[in-house]
Amino acid sequence: MKKSEWSDKQLEELLRQMPKILDNRNPRDIYQNLNIRKKKMKQWLLPGLATACALLIFFILVPKLMIGNQYAEEKASQKDASAGQEVQNADENSKLAKESDNSQAKTFSEAGNNELLKTAIYDDDVNNGTVLTYWIPDSQAQILVPVSTLVNNSNDKLSFTLFIEKMVDLQEEDWGLSEFYPLNATLKLDEKNKSVLIDVPANHKYGQGSTTETNFIKVLQKDISSNSQMKKIHFSTNGKPGIELGNYGRQEEIQVVEEKNHAFFFYYSEGNEIPYLVPSIDTYKDIQTALEAMKNDQPLLGLKSSLLPALPIKDVSTNEKTLYVTLKDNSTLSDNQLTLNAYESLLLTAKEFGLDKVIIKNSSIKNIGPFDLSKENKVPLAPNFRTIQ
DSSP states (O other): OOOOOOOOOHHHHHHHSSOOOOOOHHHHHHHHHHHHHHHHHHHHHHHHHHHHHHHHHHHHHHHHHHHHHHHHHHHHHHHHHHHHHHHHHHHHHHHHHHHHHHHHHHHHTOOOGSSSSOOSBBBBHTTTTTEEEEEEEEEEEEEEEEEEEEEEOOOOOOOHHHHHGGGOOOOOOTBBBBOOSSSSEEEEEEEGGEEEEEEEEETOOOTTHHHHHHHHHHHHHHHHHHHOOEEEEEEETTTEEEHHHHHEEEEEEEEEEOOOOEEEEOOOOOTOSSEEEEEESSSSSHHHHHHHHSSSSSSGGGGGSSTTTTOOOEEEEETEEEEEEEOOOOOOOOOSHHHHHHHHHEEEEEEEEOOOOESSSSOSSEETEETTTTSEEOOOOSSOOOOOO
16 A cells, blocks of 8 residues: 555644534533433343343243153152152061061960970980080179080081180170180190190189189089090199189199089079079989979079979989979969970989989870970980070
């Protein structure tokens, strides 16, 4: 483009010579008119824009609203169905709970035979297992309660070896008894000398108090006699021969003496409706004397009669390791848990006196739980069955 040849001064002079254009309006009027036009334009645009936006929103939201309503309806339907299912589940759970409660109630009343609980272990229960029996002090440490269990013995271990291994799994407090196991000692078998070697640490507490040391000695003797054929116990403390036991003095060796001729009583631990069957501390000259003792409580030891009122025995006799029992005239037996426990106490007492079987000659009923009273019944292998892990 060719550069202009006009100077600034010449252009200014030329503009001055042009005719003037006059506008007599007030500047405020001119601004107001501009404002009005601007407003009118906005007022005209806004309804249109609003309508367009509304249509746009309508087309966007209507499908979603329709889907939302459908979803809400489905959710409401699902909620109703879920609520219905919850009510149904609650009803079923309530029904199951009631059935469980009823089943438990039947266990301690006159329920069907299969619902009554045997407390001891019998020949038919063992299969390929091994029976272990632990003697555990009661909660007051006055008596020793025998608790038995069945364990798998796939490796053909000695009973006492299994006894040592499993004592850590006992649940004494859960069973309403005193916590006593595992023993604070190392136990080893000396099969050659028919002995058990027991080594305690220097800080052992088995000599602190007459009750503690008495229970310690009695527990060892009963544990060993119940689970082995060993005849002696050799003590050591931290590898050195002997153990200090207060009233017993220093002991290096004691004999394992298996006591028999006990009578079995009921012991009810706290929270348990089925009693433990516990042997008396005293021994008796014959089974007749033992059965007479079982008709009375031993309140000082917390033991209850195991025969009355459930099993009113008139007299007994023995022949070839079988106990024959005659009940009192006109007595009526009940097929319930209490009578079953009483019958088991009779079986266990018969075993204490070297008898193998029991026959009731004049029972008013044919069965007590799983026991057929029209036949002879074998004595148990061990009392008070409990499962352990």
